Amino acid sequence: MTGRRSFLKTATGAGALVTLGQMGGLPGVTAAEARLPAHLVRFHPDIEPLVRLLEETPREKVLEEVAIRVRQGLSYREVLAALLLAGVRNVQPRPVGFKFHAVLVVNSAHLASLASPDSERWLPIFWAIDQFKSSQAANVREGNWLMGRVDEAAVPKGHQAREAFIKAMDNWDESAADAAVVGLTRTAGANELFEIFARYGARDFRDIGHKAIYVANSFRTLEVIGWQHAEAVLRSLAYALLDRSGAKENPAKADLAADRPFRQNVEAVKAIREGWLAGKMEAGATKEMLQGLRTASAQESSELTMKLLNDGIAPQSLFDAYFEGAGELMMRAPGIVSLHAVTFTNAIHYAWNRVQDDETRRLLLLQNAAFLPLFRGDRPDEGTRIDALEPVTPEATGDEAVAEIFAEISEDRLLAARKMLGYLEKGGSAQAISDAARRLVFLKGTNSHDYKFSSAVLEDHEQLSPPWRDGLLAAGAFYFRGSGERDNELVGRIRGALEK
Template sequence: MQDRRQFVRSSIAVAAGGMTGLSWLPKLKAGELDVAPGHVRFSNDIEPLVQFLENTPRNKIIDGVLEEIRTGRSYQELLAALFLAGIRNVQPRPSVGFKFHSVLVVHSAHQASLAAVDQHRWTPLLWSIDYFKSAQESDVREGDWTMSTAPSSKLPEPTKALHSLDQALTRWDVEAADAAATIVARTASAGQILNLLAKHAARDYRSIGHKSIYLANAYRTLGVIGWQHCEPVVRSLCYAILNHTGDPNPANSDLKVDRVGRSNWERVNKMSKDWLSMTRKPTESATVAKELRTATPDQAADFVVQMINSGCHPESVYDGIMIAAAEMVSRQAEIVPLHAVTTSNAMRFLYRNVYDDRTRQWMLLQNAAMIPHFRESAEARGRLSDVDLLQLDPAADDSVGIENLFDLIGTDRKAAAESVLNLAQQSSVANRLIGRAREFVFLKGNDAHDYKFSSATLEDYYQIDPIWRSRYLAGCSYLLHGEGEETTSLAKRVLQLE
């Protein structure tokens, strides 16, 4: 058997490309690769590997995948098969969350793999595959949903498909959206698809931001595995976006969860035409963050319009949104504030990648309005502490270094945040701190949110103005892993390979 160093070296080679043949699979007779009638089937080059992940029992899946890595299985193929297996087998209902995190987390795990040292390169992918098997088991218990084959009737003309999909999503019409999405996936560009879906994914607070998270992560995952796989992904996205479980059809209703999204299109008309020709003033980010502590969703959107029209650069507004989300984490280190961070990460990605100016302006207003939604949901779960991230003082004790910082995380969160603020002000130390934080996710992380949150936080750190980076990271440190937590069995297994 290979020693660990040999395994790591081969892992690097596989991640870079490696062998792509399917010779490792058992010899299959004609017809054995057919899926059940009525269920979506993927292309011949990936279907066998997807079925391998689907059909291998959970207690044997890691052994099977490790063997394929050793024999040259491509990282890209495994990532594609994992993503598609989740899309076919795990329903994004009754909420685009819970078991569906097995799909949502794929790109976050990929980000973690890219940033990992060689020793941990494969851990995020292996963890994600095991997590998919757990989600698959949950879906079976809840009715064993499987994605259906693409519709073949009532399909719009290709030249009208984008408009038809827009109208179907506006009407919350699942059947019409599925038909239009099928043609859009076959004919539209990646940019056209993102631009259209973004304004529907981000329009409501249902599933606490997971619709935007799914769109952003699916779009980025397709960029890694290849857009030849986009048809089932686009269909799945539309199905998730149209989830309104428990509510009447929002197109025919006036529900609180939908109101600010609709009114923000009217606010866009009030924004300056020169909204991008402003000078960036980082100090204005603090003004935005303070306002979001108490504003309602509508008040937050109105305030952003005022800031933009007074000359504030949109990126300064966005930094304020990110600081507000991080502060919420420091005030209540729980699941709802966590999603304020991960949703803002996704919506900022969408804001930067849609091409239509009106949609970009609307995304900015929507993200600002989301923060009060998250704050209200967090308050409903328990009192928020009085932490003021903007007034947090760096630790006076310079003896706390990176190694003992992670001893402090988990035992004294406020002291750890103060030390993070002190250490992160030095860029070279900040990079080491972030690397160490990622390593603890690999070693201690045992939930999809560990990967989603850490990947979002550590990505956003570099996108925020340097004036605010250390405070943002200090706020988010309340949800990082510490030395005192137990190392997962999977991490131990990967580390002990020999």
């Protein structure tokens, strides 16, 4: 779809947004100014002016305009809500990546902001505003897709919405899914919706894991800004999950490689033993799973996961292997595909912890196992192994050792990783490493992947069992920003805008 048309035809009245009060001093908007083209999705009048401000202010002025309103009292939560909604309305979620990272990165920027000192808390969010303006411009160049109104006449009644949505998603029916998700969002709770979306996010390997990432990040952001924003966000999400990546065949009626692991694993989960959650932690099982990820096919990796679960191994031991395996891919071939092995596993782990349905939890484990070999591709089992990384003790100690490590990242990432491991094994502070990594993303990050990767690794480091944590954090050195890199020009601009 091109031009100012969208996959959707109407706006919803429900999905009202957080009341912004006086919008932190936002100037009044006349009725004529606030009027949107009739075919576009629209938001509640309290949030619409702020969304319009982000949409319509030129990139070279938007940070300063938002900063004025922040100084007048506009809240963090209000800005975060408007940022997500502006992205949802103005950036096509297909492919689920590239320019759409303006939406995908919002949760990562928020996580970075939460972990920041007060003096730097706005930096990730203002960076994300600038990223939105860049993606908005790209969207215009590529056809100016915009989210429109839903066809209200097609929205199913509340008691029919769940079945209608599942049927539409199973059949890859875009228009039916759009109408059904509106009915479902208006009647179902957040947990019920997440249970459904989590399965579809892990259904196929198109868009190298971005579908699962979008599921996790959209729900996590909605938890912060309020469920009343959900309708437009979940319409965008449903449309993204139905992306076929150019395939002419309907995946529901074809045997396509991207869909095969899910179809196999939907049946395979039935063979996992009862009581599988009450397994035992075992380092040997983690090593066995990690070795399997290096050489096994997608199906073999799923089968090994099933075997270990049926042998009484705890899911945590398997996730330890998944995290380590994803980190090892980054060490061996730093780049976009390997990076998404990390962020995909982060998203699946979040979903696995949140869903309650037993079958879905089994399925997510098997899908994570199956997809990691797909991220690996045909690369041979060669190069540095994450569990064989040799530690090197930094020459400095304390804060100076951390500085030495991040200076080394700019020169020799493998040596930096070894020094990080040596620092941690000598009792160094993982928190100091995390703080430095985040600060350097603020100062030197230039793209959404800087935020997505660092947020995932620093969060996942806390989720691993102690024997495996340090290795994953050390693997982060293969993508973290180094202190010797050039500063991001936005930082000075943001600080100047906020301090005026």
